Amino acid sequence: MLNTAIASLTSGGAYALLGVGLVLTYRMTGVLNFAHAVVGAFGTYTAIVAFEVGVPYGLAMVAGIVVAASVSAGIGLVMARWFAEATTIVRSTVTIAVFLGVLVVGFRLFGDTPRVVPAILPGVRVEVATVTLTASTLVAVGGVAVLAAAVAWFLAKTRTGIILRAVSERPTTARLLGAPLQTLVVAVWAVSGAVAGAAVAIIAPTRTNDYASLAILILPALAAALLGGFRRVGVTILAGFGIALVELLGARVPAVAQYRTVVPFVVILGALLWMQRKEVWDEAR
């Protein structure tokens, strides 16, 4: 039982990383980025293809993360150029179009057959008493810790972080005050894309993947970010780990095992209902 919980840390870490990426782009650029996971999947598949043609594993993974960052930066550029004044709903809807676009391009390039991704450092593990920690678990948990600390520090303590928050609240005002809006937005998107690429690369070796199932990692990520109210990085991270834990423990309970893949939907519905609990009819309509 304990080992199953430990095994969920890899997925949990990836969900958390993706969730934090969503919070990041939402808070800093005012976009709910539906294309977040598919960009990561695109990067990871690039890495798989590179690895298959003989590029060393580490280099291929780095290349994948760079590709994810570049694609994401491209989306950021589009956002900054053409949708800077648009509402959050419009900008988020644009990312849905981008999601479908990247999905289809990925299918064309990579096909839809399941692939195997070699594990990060296969065979490397740390055993503490009866608990086994695999290399991918350590990388996932470590990655989350580093990212969480970096985001918290960046948003609260740096001038750039504060400017970015200003940009997301009032883009025009921020620009009038001299904020280099376009550069900053593109930079945020690039970082968020790199994080998505890394998250998907961490989770990919733990399961049999096809491109669509990796792109659909957006669902647990959205559920985690929603629980964090799209603001609180800490809560998002905990939620990511929590969703993964519930999914894996669900596999042990025969009555619910078949339905465990709908966990993110249940979480999303539950969170939405909870958040609406104080709304009165007129306002919530």
Next chain:
Amino acid sequence: MRRITTILAVMGIVAAACGGGGATEETAPGQTTTTTTAAPATTATTAPPATAEPIKLGSVNSLTGQIVFPEASAAAKAVFDRVNAEGGIDGRPIEYLIEDDAADPAGAAQAARRLVEDEGVVAMVGSASLLECAVNGAYYAEQGVYAIQGTGVDPLCFASSNISPVNTGPYLGYTVSLYFASEVLGKDRVCALIFDIPDFRPAMDAAIQQWRDLTGKELHFSNFTLQFTDDVTPFVLQARDAGCEVVVSNGLDVHYIGFMQALQAQGIDDMAWVGLTSGYTADVAETLGSIGAGSGILHVNSEFEPFTLDSPVLDDWRALMTEAGVPLTSFAEGGYLAATIMVDVLRGIDGPITRESVSEALLALEGYEHPMIGSPYSFGDAPAHNPNRASKFLRLEGGEWQLATDDWVVLPTG
């Protein structure tokens, strides 16, 4: 927050678009292609190529989509091409019509009707499809058309009066694998991890029941809820915690790699694993060998003479497949065998070769021996056919498949 609420409502649409459209992106049904093989191959010939009125044979295959089976029909085509180049059947060439059903029921139904009614094929041979038997079994019975299936996949391939596959299939194959685990490996605590494919569940239950009846044993632990894209680690841990000595699982080739990776990551090396023929590929051995996983643990069954070994039984098959550019896989063995049986049946017919005479010959076909299979092939008039009841088992050793059993493991009847 209300903005987010609104946006999330849209998400449902995206999920639906992705779930439905994503998986079948390149597999628009109806895009079936027909390949005729009337033209003789360019091999050196001892007899003039056949030029008389062709004998039409058909096959329905899943050639595009998420799970594809291209090798069986390609292998059958290679056999027929050679027959044609050597003069055909009494001077009549074989015209082999390959249709793609794109793993779509409507596509499979249309393909069968095109072959049976428009083309007037005398029989079906070498088909390999995800759902063809389920869709067309009743139609073949109604039309009096018989099929030597190259690779039977869906349960109805093994439950139709008009279809007799050359392969064991994933159900009886599962019974053989359980039998191997308990009787040949001699393990006591036999466990089952099974991917949940809703329509296949009753056939899997029947397969396990057959093992119970044969051995009087019970599964120590089972989980039938694996999904194709799951992280398999929790299931592997569950089996370990339950004290399983051997796990028998189904799945695609990539899943066996996933299982072995998970075992390696968790440092579990005292639990044996038995898989189906789907795991018996050169890729699985190579991938696992390159990361050093699964060695001495993973066993797979081969429903035909194991193709990775240097068996003289396979000399002709290997030469022909290599020449025709068909990948050397179990599926190619199935297609080759189905076509070879069909050629022998056609050659054995006195008088004109028509749908009626071919059907009659198949209904009389019993005890067809071939060194590539461990139990005789038969057709006959039984209401269901699953004649291949024998497997050889292989074990992964340092990235290579080694024979785990020299002789065929033959499932006792009754």
